[in-house]
Amino acid sequence: MMRSSFLSGALLLTAAVCAPLPAFGQAASTTVTVRDAWIRETPAGRTVTAAFMVLENAGAAARSVVKASAEVAETLELHEMKRDGASMSMSPVKAIEVPAKGNVELRPGGLHVMMFGVRKPLAAGEAVSLVLTLDDGSVVTVPARVRAMPGMQGPRP
Amino acid sequence: MTRAGRWGATVVVAAVALWALVARPWAPTLPVLPIGGEFALTDHNGAPFRLSQLQGKVVLVFFGYSMCPDVCPTTLSKLSVVARRLGDDAAKVKTLYVTVDPDRDTPSVLKADLQSFALDAIGLTGPRPAVDSVVKKFGASYSLNPTPESVAKYTVTHTTTLYALDVRGRARMTFAYEASVEEIVNGIRRILAADGP
Missing domain, CATH: 1.20.5 (Single alpha-helices involved in coiled-coils or other helix-helix interfaces)
Known part of the structure; x- marks a missing residue:
């Protein structure tokens, strides 16, 4: 009991210390906003998934996403699927550019954020927070929703 | 007269x-295509598998790997919708998901992958030479791409064709990755009709 309350106390403290960080990052206000962010549901036992979204840039200068992170997964990486004839390949990319006064869509079959080492199965409907770092050092916190694909029947134990 | x-x-x-x-x-x-043929691998329960076990079923075969964020779940998702659309005929169809990343895709990984889809599918893996021989039989291909900058360490480029075999295990149709649910459903119905009951 003591132990568990100590633990939850420690967690609260951690949350309190960590929470303001993204807000600090956003102080360097950015012209990039994100909408329609979603993450593919992970089946029980699977620790890899991907996040998709639309990034919009209201500014006159192009911006790039250079890094992504989330509490629910160990490592997030920027990746791209490419089609070459009948083949599909996936490769990491250094940055995802959001053109000035334009947008870029992260979608299945194209650019996406890979999530490795997902700590627990993500079920459809869950809200997950992602953090994107841009090339100017600003940080965008992205609320994403976990979504099942057609034919998926949810994580089973 | x-x-x-x-x-x-x-x-x-x-x-x-x-x-x-x-x-x-x-x-x-419906021509018989000069690809495919009998093969042996290990199923997602760790049991030996032979294609000939599925005599009497239309068999859909595709190659993929579980770390694939897109193609493989998208194909599984699409085939789940195909199965739903087939209604009673779905019982006459079996899907084979053959990994081209056998080092990572153990039977249990494939099992977890398949469990989340409402699809009558078997995940297949095995020693790399066995996997390679199946890939070759179908005229498919794949390559491993080192990605030291990624925790994935390497990714796999692979062909995304879906192969449809008749009830005697002979390849009769192929579908590109972009094929619609409709096209696949119609193809399966044609193969079933070509072979009769």
Whole structure:
């Protein structure tokens, strides 16, 4: 009991210390906003998934996403699927550019954020927070929703 | 026309009608493709698997790997919708998901992958030479791409064709990755019809 309350106390403290960080990052206000962010549901036992979204840039200068992170997964990486004839390949990319006064869509079959080492199965409907770092050092916190694909029947134990 | 002549004409018409009914010349023929054939791998429960076990079913085969964020879940998702659309005929169809990343895709990884889809599918893995021989039989291909900058360490580029085999295990149709649910459903129905009950 003591132990568990100590633990939850420690967690609260951690949350309190960590929470303001993204807000600090956003102080360097950015012209990039994100909408329609979603993450593919992970089946029980699977620790890899991907996040998709639309990034919009209201500014006159192009911006790039250079890094992504989330509490629910160990490592997030920027990746791209490419089609070459009948083949599909996936490769990491250094940055995802959001053109000035334009947008870029992260979608299945194209650019996406890979999530490795997902700590627990993500079920459809869950809200997950992602953090994107841009090339100017600003940080965008992205609320994403976990979504099942057609034919998926949810994580089973 | 004489009585015999009328008789003869009737017989000819009946014969043509019967031939048409049986041979169905209007149905486009479904060629047997020179790919595929018997193979042996390990299923997602760790049991030995042979293609010939599935005699009597239309079999859909595709190659993929579980770390694939897109193609593989998208294909599984699409085939789940195909199965739903097939209704009762879905019981006559089995899907084979053959990994091209056998080092990472153990039976249990494939099992977890398949569990989340409402699809009658078998995940297949095995020693790399066994996997390679199946890939070759189908005229598919894959390559491993080192990605030291990624925790994935390497990714796999692979062909995304879906192969449809008839109830005797012979390849009859292929579908590109972009094929719609409709096209796949119609293809399966054609293969089922070509082979009769």
